[in-house]
Amino acid sequence: MRQGKYPFVIGFLILPVTLYSVFVIAPYAQAFQLAMTNWRGIGTPEWIGFENFQRLFNDTAFWKAVQHHGIILLALPLITIAIALFFAFLLNVGGGSKGGKRVGVRGSAFYRVVFFFPQVLAVAVIAVLFQMIYRPDESGLINGVLTKLGLEPIFFMINPNLALWSIIAVLVWQSVGFYVVLFSAGMASIPTEIYEAAEIDGATRVTLFFRVTLPLLWDTLQVAWVYLGIAAFDCFAIVAVLSIDSGGPDGATTVLAMEIYRNAFTYGRAGYASAMGVALFFLTITFAALMLRVSKRESIEY
Amino acid sequence: MSATPDHTSDRVDPSTMTGPDLPAALGTSRRTVLRRAAAAGLLVTPAAGLLGACATGGDDEGNTEQETGAKSATNPLGVKEDAALEVIIFNGGYGEKYATDVHEKLYKTAFPNAEIKHQATQAVSTVLQPRFTAGDPPEFVNNSGEKFLDFGALVNDNQLQDLTELWDAPSVDDPNKKVRDTVIPGVIEQGMFTTKDGGRKPFVLYYVSTVYGIWYSGKLFKDNGWTVPTTWEQFTALCDQIKAKGITPFGYAGANAAYYMWNVILTQAAKVGGPDVLKSIDNLEPNAWKADAILQSAKAWAEIGAKYGDKSYEGLKHTDVQLRQNQYKLAFYPSGDWLENEQKKDTPAGFEYQLMPVPSLTAGDKLPAGAIRAAGGEGYFVSAKSKNPRGGMEYMRQMLSKAGTRGFTETVGAATVVPAGSEGYSFPPGVASSQAALKAAGANVFNMMFDNWYKELDTEARTATNELMFGRASAEQWAERIQKRADAIKADSSVAKFSR
Numbered sequence: 001m002r003q004g005k006y007p008f009v010i011g012f013l014i015l016p017v018t019l020y021s022v023f024v025i026a027p028y029a030q031a032f033q034l035a036m037t038n039w040r041g042i043g044t045p046e047w048i049g050f051e052n053f054q055r056l057f058n059d060t061a062f063w064k065a066v067q068h069h070g071i072i073l074l075a076l077p078l079i080t081i082a083i084a085l086f087f088a089f090l091l092n093v094g095g096g097s098k099g100g101k102r103v104g105v106r107g108s109a110f111y112r113v114v115f116f117f118p119q120v121l122a123v124a125v126i127a128v129l130f131q132m133i134y135r136p137d138e139s140g141l142i143n144g145v146l147t148k149l150g151l152e153p154i155f156f157m158i159n160p161n162l163a164l165w166s167i168i169a170v171l172v173w174q175s176v177g178f179y180v181v182l183f184s185a186g187m188a189s190i191p192t193e194i195y196e197a198a199e200i201d202g203a204t205r206v207t208l209f210f211r212v213t214l215p216l217l218w219d220t221l222q223v224a225w226v227y228l229g230i231a232a233f234d235c236f237a238i239v240a241v242l243s244i245d246s247g248g249p250d251g252a253t254t255v256l257a258m259e260i261y262r263n264a265f266t267y268g269r270a271g272y273a274s275a276m277g278v279a280l281f282f283l284t285i286t287f288a289a290l291m292l293r294v295s296k297r298e299s300i301e302y
Numbered sequence: 303m304s305a306t307p308d309h310t311s312d313r314v315d316p317s318t319m320t321g322p323d324l325p326a327a328l329g330t331s332r333r334t335v336l337r338r339a340a341a342a343g344l345l346v347t348p349a350a351g352l353l354g355a356c357a358t359g360g361d362d363e364g365n366t367e368q369e370t371g372a373k374s375a376t377n378p379l380g381v382k383e384d385a386a387l388e389v390i391i392f393n394g395g396y397g398e399k400y401a402t403d404v405h406e407k408l409y410k411t412a413f414p415n416a417e418i419k420h421q422a423t424q425a426v427s428t429v430l431q432p433r434f435t436a437g438d439p440p441e442f443v444n445n446s447g448e449k450f451l452d453f454g455a456l457v458n459d460n461q462l463q464d465l466t467e468l469w470d471a472p473s474v475d476d477p478n479k480k481v482r483d484t485v486i487p488g489v490i491e492q493g494m495f496t497t498k499d500g501g502r503k504p505f506v507l508y509y510v511s512t513v514y515g516i517w518y519s520g521k522l523f524k525d526n527g528w529t530v531p532t533t534w535e536q537f538t539a540l541c542d543q544i545k546a547k548g549i550t551p552f553g554y555a556g557a558n559a560a561y562y563m564w565n566v567i568l569t570q571a572a573k574v575g576g577p578d579v580l581k582s583i584d585n586l587e588p589n590a591w592k593a594d595a596i597l598q599s600a601k602a603w604a605e606i607g608a609k610y611g612d613k614s615y616e617g618l619k620h621t622d623v624q625l626r627q628n629q630y631k632l633a634f635y636p637s638g639d640w641l642e643n644e645q646k647k648d649t650p651a652g653f654e655y656q657l658m659p660v661p662s663l664t665a666g667d668k669l670p671a672g673a674i675r676a677a678g679g680e681g682y683f684v685s686a687k688s689k690n691p692r693g694g695m696e697y698m699r700q701m702l703s704k705a706g707t708r709g710f711t712e713t714v715g716a717a718t719v720v721p722a723g724s725e726g727y728s729f730p731p732g733v734a735s736s737q738a739a740l741k742a743a744g745a746n747v748f749n750m751m752f753d754n755w756y757k758e759l760d761t762e763a764r765t766a767t768n769e770l771m772f773g774r775a776s777a778e779q780w781a782e783r784i785q786k787r788a789d790a791i792k793a794d795s796s797v798a799k800f801s802r
Contacts, residue, residue, distance in 0.1 A: 038796040040452060041427070042434050043459030048796075136614035143614075158556075158617045158772070244557040244617050250765050250774075265427070267757050268452035269796075 028281075034274035041270045052275035062276065065247075065256045069233055069283070072168060072255075077228035080172050081221065084179035087115060089209055091180065092187040093195065112184070115177040123174070127241035130170050134242070157244050160252040167253050170238055175231065179224050186220035187213060226291045233284045236261070256280045369690045376412070378471045379696050384415035387693040388440035390430065391422045392447045395640050396510070396680065396714045398422035401444075404709030408700040416693065425449040434461060439685035441694035445506075446680050453506065453681070454755065454798035457495045462505040463684035465493070468695040469504060474703035475722075481702055486511065489678045489719045492749065496800050507698055508678025509710075511717040513639045513657065513736035514565055515674055520654030520731065522549075522630055530658045532671040534602065537661040541610045544633045552606055552634040555623040556616030556772065560764035561753060563603075563771055566636045568750060569675045570599035570660050576668035577748035584752045585801045586792040591785040600770060600777035602663055607771035616772045628653060638679070642732030643715050655732030657739050673746035674739055678719045755800045762787040 035052055037045035056062050091104040091112055105111075118126060133141040134156035143153040156166040190213065198212050214221075236257035239247055246262065247254030256276060264273035371382035389406060391398045398420075406418050421440070423429045427449045433439050434451075439461065445451050456462050469482035469490055482490055493506035523530070526547070531537040541551035554563045572580050575595025582590035590596075612632075615623055624641065626632045628648045635641075642655045649655070662671045682701075684694030700706050707723025710716070717724045717737055729737060740747065753760035766783050769775035775783075791797055 040455040040458075040796075041431055042451065042455045042461065134617075136617035137612075153614060155613065155617060158613070160774075245560060245765060245768060246558075248765060248768065249556075249616065249772075250769055262761070265449060266761065268455050 031274045031277050031281075034271050035278045036275075037271040038269075039271040039274075040268045041264075045271060048271070052272050053279075055272065056275055056279060061251055061254060061259055062256075062279075064251045065254050065259050066283075068164060068253070068255055071164065072171070072232040072235060073229055073287070075165075075168050076171055076175070076232045077225050079168070080175045080179060080228055081224055083172065084176050084183055084224070085214075085217075085221075087111070087176070087180045088183035088187055089213060092184050093208065093213060094205065112180070115180045117177065118174045119177045121174075123237040124241055126170065126174050127238050130238075130242055134166060157242065157253075158249060160249050163243065163249065163253045167235070167238060167242060170242065171231070171235065174238075175228065179228075182224060183217060183220060186217045190216045222291075226288055229287050229291055230284060233280065233287070256283075368688075368692070370692060375472075375477060377696070379467060379692050379699065381413065381416075381692045381696045382690070383413050384417075385690040385693050386417040386419065387442065387690055387697060388419040388688075389421070389697065390426065390440050390443045391420070392426055392444045392450070392680075393422040393424050394447045395644055396716070400710045400713040404713060405697065405701050405706055408703065408706055408709075409697050412696070412700060413693075427451045434459075434685075434687075437687060439688050441688040441690050442682065442684055442697050444680065444682050450681070452757070453495065454800070456683070457505060458498055458798050460497075461686055462495075463686040463691045463694065465504045465507065465684070465695065465698070468507075468698055471695075471699060474699060474705075481699060484702060484722060485719045486678075486721060488747070488749065491802070492678050492751070493681070494802075496798075498798075505683060507682045507701075508680065509682055509701065509718055510679040511676065511719050511737075511740070512679035513674060513676045513740050514569065514637070515639075515657040515659050515736065515739065516566070516634050516636050517627070517641055517732070518634055518656055518658065519627070519630065520656045521652050522633065523656070530656075531661050534661055534663050538606075538609075541606070541633075545610060549630065550612045550615075550626070550632045551610035553611055553615045553623055553626075553632050554636055554771075555618050555620040556768045557619045559620035559623075560767045560771075561760060562620070562636045564763045564767045565675065566660060567599050567603050567767065568596070570603065570663055571596040572675070572748050572750075573660065573667050573669045573671075573673055574598055574663050580748060580750040581802060583788070584750055584755065586752075586756075586788050586799070588789070589785060591781045591788060597777050597781055599663060600780055604770050604773075604777055604780075608773050611771065613772060616768060624648070639733055639736040640679075640716065642730055655730075655735070657732065657736045659739060659743070669746050669748075672739070672742050672744075673748070674743045675749060676740050676743070676747045677749040751800070751802060756788075756791050756797065758797075759784070759788055759791055 034045060036047060036049060038048050038051070039045035091108040094105050121129075135141070136143060136153055136155050136158055138144050138147045138153075140153070142156075146153055155162065157163050194212055194216070195208060198208055203211065234257060235255045239253055239255050239258050240261070243253040247258040257280070260273045260276045260280070263269045263276065369382040369385035370380050371377065371385075373380040377383075387409065389401060391401045401422075402420055406420060409416065410418060419440075421429070424447060426443070426445055426447055430439065430443065430451060434456075443451075445453070453462075469480065471481050473479045473481045473484050475484075489508055490504050492508050494502050494504050495506070496502050518530075522528075526543075528540055528543065529536075531540050544551040554560070554566075568580060568583070571593070572595075575593060579590070579593050579595050582593070583596075620637075623632065623635065624637075624645050625648055627635045628645060628650060639657065642649075645655075659672055659674045682698065684691050684698065688694065701710075702718075702720055704720070704722050707718040707720040708727070710718055711724045711727055715730055715733060717729070717733065724737070728734070753763070763784050766775065766780045770777065770780040792799070
């Protein structure tokens with residue numbers, strides 16, 4: 001087997017690597033090249049050096065989008081992880097000890113399925129769903145009830161101060177289920193003896209959570225944080241379908257992908273859009289590298 | 303191209319997840335989850351790559367020789383009789399039936415040996431961009447819809463066939479009449495673009511006659527005994543009456559159709575200050591948006607929005623708002639005369655769409671109350687670098703014939719830019735009223751082009767108009783920010799400039 005190793009490995013790799021190079025690496029490289037041109041989608045691109053990036057620097061829409069990514073980057077992982085941890089704890093550990101095994105609250109098997117539902121839905125479906133929920137008039141799910149009760153309707157997507165948070169709420173609702181499952185898997189691998197020992201020492205559920213579950217789940221949390229962070233750099237589908245006036249009102253919900261789309265397909269500025277794409281690429285990479293460095297910590301062996 | 307970076311954020315780069323940074327003590331289940339996520343990422347990846355794979359291609363000089371035939375009385379453009387012709391139709395509000403059932407049949411009758419390849423699409427640029435890049439564009443294109451190809455970019459790249467020969471050719475029905483004399487005035491002008499070397503040539507055929515105005519239900523007005531206002535005082539007085547009845551007097555959809563509203567504001571401004579205020583906007587002249595007439599109009603309409611509008615409409619799409627009008631919950635709605643056809647399914651019997659021109663704002667208005675914005679809609683072009691551009695032009699000539707225009711009108715219920723085509727045809731009430739308004743306006747018809755020429759300015763005007771109409775900006779701030787964008791476009795050498 002030893003002498004046949006390389007042909008064997010190469011034989012396996014050649015197809016995926018070729019596909020990956022042709023359809024992923026090459027277009028990426030081309031995006032970098034296009035970012036240096038004023039290409040408008042038709043004709044021969046003209047080389048303009050770093051002009052697109054200079055323009056980017058003065059583009060208020062771009063900075064607005066970056067700022068929104070900053071907000072989402074803080075809010076989305078924090079809220080999602082907090083909620084997911086809480087649910088996962090209740091579902092797996094929160095019910096106390098039964099026959100020497102940690103169990104979740106009553107009906108946890110059912111809740112587990114329910115929490116996972118949003119994950120099964122396509123993003124576009126979720127966005128359309130929330131269109132109905134957030135609708136500003138009496139046919140909206142929430143505002144229908146509010147107007148029936150004689151209250152003022154809430155303008156979720158219209159109020160510039162509320163719009164981005166309404167979008168974040170959708171993102172959280174959509175992601176929580178997945179992280180509940182992820183954390184549940186993590187919690188399942190924590191040995192029961194540790195909980196028992198802690199309980200014998202008189203630990204409450206709160207102490208259990210903060211002193212046992214959380215430290216032993218650190219690796220999983222780190223992964224979740226990186227995932228959610230990267231998701232925070234996307235948000236395109238939800239914003240495109242849900243927001244009014246494509247990222248409005250007046251850019252209050254716009255994200256980079258929305259601006260890229262607008263520049264490439266509405267304004268026909270493929271070169272400039274590529275420059276934005278390059279900026280987004282570096283933002284995402286930087287974030288991922290940073291997160292993995294910052295959250296590096298001795299993992300606990302058990 | 304740019305589709306690639308769009309997707310970078312969708313997936314997790316597996317390499318960042320498996321380096322030395324990844325802790326050793328991975329639980330089995332989490333590793334599975336990770337692996338699955340990475341696999342999913344890899345699945346998404348090729349799709350994103352495929353989108354990007356269509357980028358620029360090489361130079362497109364490699365153009366095959368173009369087909370020509372002998373010119374004759376029945377073939378004034380010298381089409382090669384058996385040359386194939388490819389027709390791309392935007393499958394939108396007007397569908398594709400008018401092409402397959404009417405125009406293509408006419409061409410086929412004139413040239414029985416020619417093969418016609420028909421394709422309908424809802425995303426013109428997605429389908430055609432690679433074709434132009436590859437130097438193999440289709441002959442005839444209906445460049446319309448949300449994803450239409452940027453005309454400026456096409457003109458700059460010499461992709462469009464000069465239609466002068468078509469306009470000067472004898473018409474199908476009367477050999478003594480040139481095609482240019484069969485269409486309504488201004489339409490050829492509308493399709494003219496300035497080329498890179500400074501010439502001005504007709505490149506685009508705008509085919510559908512489109513009249514803009516404010517729509518109401520004839521039934522609702524008759525039942526309540528309301529009369530159509532022609533002055534601002536009458537208009538606001540009527541709005542008060544309508545409001546008292548519990549009906550929203552005026553509204554448009556902020557979520558996706560704010561341009562219906564800037565259209566009203568600018569139409570109003572043209573009435574106050576004459577159509578030249580629109581010309582200076584189109585020509586990106588300094589302070590064009592801050593002209594007195596425009597500020598007056600913006601102020602007046604902002605008041606209408608604040609007093610007679612409904613705040614929730616900002617979050618609604620045009621179809622939602624149009625439905626509300628069909629349900630008699632909204633009285634006045636601004637749109638073009640495609641509206642009646644678009645709402646066919648939702649309009650209750652007897653609703654009777656009617657168009658009214660925007661009322662006069664002041665007694666000193668430069669244009670009379672009946673003045674309206676009307677223009678050719680639906681742009682069509684012939685690709686200069688296609689194999690059979692003469693066939694494409696001949697197809698246009700057939701389209702503009704009496705049979706071609708009549709067939710279009712009968713199929714989609716809309717008038718074309720050839721008046722002879724709709725003579726004696728009985729339109730549904732809405733289009734009948736807009737055609738009547740067009741006739742009544744006489745010479746007081748105007749148009750604007752900036753949204754077609756500079757998409758960025760259109761976007762800015764939409765955003766600003768929502769801010770204005772829903773009370774977050776004053777008329778001055780509205781004009782200020784749009785003017786700022788217009789100035790930026792003017793200073794931007796990468797944007798092709800047009801003028802009229």
